[in-house]
Amino acid sequence: xxxxxxxxxxxxxxxxxxxxxxxxxxxxxxxxxxxxxxxxxxxxxxxxxxxxxxxxxxxxxxxxxxxxxxxxxxxxxxxxxxxxxxxxxxxxxxxxxxxxxxxxxxxxxxxxxxxxxxxxxxxxxxxxxxxxxxxxxxxxxxxxxxxxxxxxxxxxxxxxxxxxxxxxxxxxxxxxxxxxxxxxxxxxxxxxxxxxxxxxxxxxxxxxxxxxxxxxxxxxxxxxxxxxxxxxxxxxxxxxxxxxxxxxxxxxxxxxxxxxxxxxxxxxxxxxxxxxxxxxxxxxxxxxxxxxxxxxxxxxxxxxxxxxxxxxxxxxxxxxxxxxxxxxxxxxxxxxxxxxxxxxxxxxxxxxxxxxxxxxxxxxxxxxxxxxxxxxxxxxxxxxxxxxxxxxxxxxxxxxxxxxxxxxxxxxxxxxxxxxxxxxxxxxxxxxxxxxxxxxxxxxxxxxxxxxxxxxxxxxxxxxxx
Ligand SMILES: NC(=O)C1=CN([C@@H]2O[C@H](COP(=O)(O)OP(=O)(O)OC[C@H]3O[C@@H](n4cnc5c(N)ncnc54)[C@H](OP(=O)(O)O)[C@@H]3O)[C@@H](O)[C@H]2O)C=CC1
Ligand SMILES: O=C(O)[C@H](O)COP(=O)(O)O
Numbered sequence: 001x002x003x004x005x006x007x008x009x010x011x012x013x014x015x016x017x018x019x020x021x022x023x024x025x026x027x028x029x030x031x032x033x034x035x036x037x038x039x040x041x042x043x044x045x046x047x048x049x050x051x052x053x054x055x056x057x058x059x060x061x062x063x064x065x066x067x068x069x070x071x072x073x074x075x076x077x078x079x080x081x082x083x084x085x086x087x088x089x090x091x092x093x094x095x096x097x098x099x100x101x102x103x104x105x106x107x108x109x110x111x112x113x114x115x116x117x118x119x120x121x122x123x124x125x126x127x128x129x130x131x132x133x134x135x136x137x138x139x140x141x142x143x144x145x146x147x148x149x150x151x152x153x154x155x156x157x158x159x160x161x162x163x164x165x166x167x168x169x170x171x172x173x174x175x176x177x178x179x180x181x182x183x184x185x186x187x188x189x190x191x192x193x194x195x196x197x198x199x200x201x202x203x204x205x206x207x208x209x210x211x212x213x214x215x216x217x218x219x220x221x222x223x224x225x226x227x228x229x230x231x232x233x234x235x236x237x238x239x240x241x242x243x244x245x246x247x248x249x250x251x252x253x254x255x256x257x258x259x260x261x262x263x264x265x266x267x268x269x270x271x272x273x274x275x276x277x278x279x280x281x282x283x284x285x286x287x288x289x290x291x292x293x294x295x296x297x298x299x300x301x302x303x304x305x306x307x308x309x310x311x312x313x314x315x316x317x318x319x320x321x322x323x324x325x326x327x328x329x330x331x332x333x334x335x336x337x338x339x340x341x342x343x344x345x346x347x348x349x350x351x352x353x354x355x356x357x358x359x360x361x362x363x364x365x366x367x368x369x370x371x372x373x374x375x376x377x378x379x380x381x382x383x384x385x386x387x388x389x390x391x392x393x394x395x396x397x398x399x400x401x402x403x404x405x406x407x408x409x410x411x412x413x414x415x416x417x418x419x420x421x422x423x424x425x426x427x428x429x430x431x432x433x434x435x436x437x438x439x440x441x442x443x444x445x446x447x448x449x450x451x452x453x454x455x456x457x458x459x460x461x462x463x464x465x466x
Contacts, residue, residue: 012199014176017083017349018307018316026175026199031208037196038167041138042214044193045165049135053108056161059188060104063157064097066184067149071097074149074184078177079308082145083315084271086308096150096181099432099449100157106433106449107161110457128464133457135163136238137216140209142202142230144222145318146274148174149181151242154432155219156185156195158452164217166195169209171222173318175199202226210234217456221276224395224441231444240445240455243438244369245397246280247427248390250412251292252383253285255402259424261295263400267426268375269303269353272314274322276442277398277427280369281359282377283386289379293357296377297341300353314373316349323349326372329365330354333376336363343374367393387415396439398427419443 010028015021029037048056067074075090084092110133117127141155152170159166170178182197198209206226210218210233219240220227227241249264251257267279284292306312317323323346330344333356343354351373359366359376366376380386390399396418403409403424413421419437422428429436435448445455 012172012201014081014173016080017173017318019080021080023077023080024176026172026179029198029200029205031205034198034200034205034208035212037198038138038209038212038214040193041165041167041196044191045135045137045163047191048160048165048194049163051163053161056163057104057108059190060100060107060157060161062188063185063190064100064104066187067093067100067153067181068097070180070184074177074180077180078148081177082148082174083308083318084146085311085313085315087311088271089308092147092150095430095432096153099150099154102433103157103161103449103453107158107453110450110453112459126466128466130462130464132460132462133162133454134460136456136458137164138167138214139164139456140167140169140212140215140218142169142206142209142218142220142222143171143174143178145171145174146271146276148177151221152178153181154447154449154452155221158449159219159456160190160194162453162456164456165193167209167215168195168197169202169205170197170199172199172201206230207233219447219452219455227443228441238445238455240447240452241438241443242276242436242447243397243441243443244371244395245276245278245427245438245442246367246369246393246395247277247398247400247418248393249279249282249400249402249426250386250390251282251284251288252386252401252403252405252408253287254404255288256404256424257288257292257295260402261292261299263402263424263426264296264375265299265303267400267428269300269314269373272317272351273373273375274318274371277429278371279375279400279427281366282375283380283389284377285383285386286379286381289357289377293341293355293377296375297355300342300355300375303353305350305352314350314353317351317372318349320349322372323351326351326370326374329368329370330356330374333359333363333365336360338363338365338376341377361389369395387412391415391417394441397442398422400425400427419446
């Protein structure tokens with residue numbers, strides 16, 4: 001059992017998603033304690049910013065090695081705490097170690113510019129500007145439950161590499177996994193005050209954190225509602241948001257349907273659909289819809305369903321509210337005339353993978369993000385409608401286009417109002433050095449290792465007048 005020990009008065013227990021096993025507890029920080037921690041981070045940042053870049057990189061490499069060495073222990077905690085199957089949970093730790101290593105290397109390659117004054121009309125060659133990248137100060141990193149280690153480290157590592165201190169607020173269900181990751185970091189030579197792990201309910205301490213005058217930048221991943229509220233409260237500081245999605249898989253009549261079905265099922269149902277980048281709707285050309293629906297159904301029926309420790313693909317959702325929400329979307333669609341192809345079975349928080357066909361625009365499941373294992377198929381007659389229905393969503397994270405025609409793929413991709421378009425493959429974030437961003441209600445700013453480091457620095461000019 002893990003107990004995060006700091007001198008705070010209240011504690012919150014954490015239970016496993018399945019089995020109700022008590023996994024440990026985390027402190028519920030008061031505003032005074034939050035304030036104290038931020039002050040410490042702010043102080044520590046001044047020294048950390050002066051630490052040589054190669055030494056920062058060495059510390060990050062050490063952190064990565066320590067995480068990798070603890071992959072089984074941390075993977076087990078992730079698996080129990082957020083209900084992710086064991087092999088994916090261990091992979092999350094390994095992926096995180098790789099992300100940290102790449103961040104350490106990339107951070108060493110980020111250099112400023114040198115500008116000549118006389119390259120602007122009327123300017124003088126006697127004037128030269130050296131443009132350096134400076135850290136911002138204290139970065140507030142808020143992460144969601146679904147990747148409690150990876151989505152936290154993907155903020156913490158670039159912030160540190162850029163010379164910032166970090167205040168890390170993990171999701172409450174995920175805080176113990178986050179804490180194990182931080183413990184590995186604090187085993188390195190990093191001064192402990194440089195990273196502050198602040199736990200507590202977002203609804204209680206969130207506003208205080210977000211509006212704290214010593215927070216210089218906010219990087220947030222989570223729901224659109226929380227992200228939008230944060231961006232309204234942040235007071236003239238940069239904010240990077242990675243939010244919800246409703247990624248479509250657009251399937252044209254010339255697509256390789258076996259490939260499409262394979263990618264759609266793995267994109268939609270891995271970790272029970274609790275991924276922002278999960279495929280959350282299929283928009284298919286009517287001419288091939290029957291065939292595609294049948295192929296998807298076959299694969300859905302082959303998915304393993306059960307507990308995380310059995311390494312099942314579809315496991316119980318994070319909490320009863322999440323399961324009720326998904327069930328509500330299924331019920332609404334069926335009441336409104338959608339066809340149930342397979343699924344719609346529930347045991348507690350475990351929702352069996354559910355495929356709905358003939359979904360129409362008046363059904364909630366056509367537009368809302370389920371964050372669960374339900375996939376609607378929307379049949380479309382006209383190719384132009386594929387794009388317009390895709391773009392009608394409030395979200396704009398990613399989209400997949402399945403077709404054999406490269407020209408068509410590029411034309412459709414250019415019209416989609418999303419952060420990334422994947423051709424003939426599922427939507428996904430990785431590899432982690434690619435830029436990762438959402439349009440519309442799916443985000444603000446860009447992540448991905450280099451972009452993240454850049455978002456956590458600002459230009460500073462030193463102008464030489466000779
Ligand atoms: N685009 C992307 O990269 C990703 C997007 N997501 C999206 O996140 C959602 C699921 O994640 P979930 O964890 O439920 O998201 P939430 O928005 O509920 O929570 C995310 C984080 O914000 C904290 N929080 C809650 N309220 C506040 C507040 N008022 N101020 C500051 N912080 C607050 C939470 O703390 P606490 O847990 O204590 O409430 C948690 O740490 C889905 O919509 C999904 O699409 C998820 C992953 C990736
Ligand atoms: O939080 C999420 O859902 C992730 O950002 C998605 O990452 P993945 O595409 O690598 O699963």
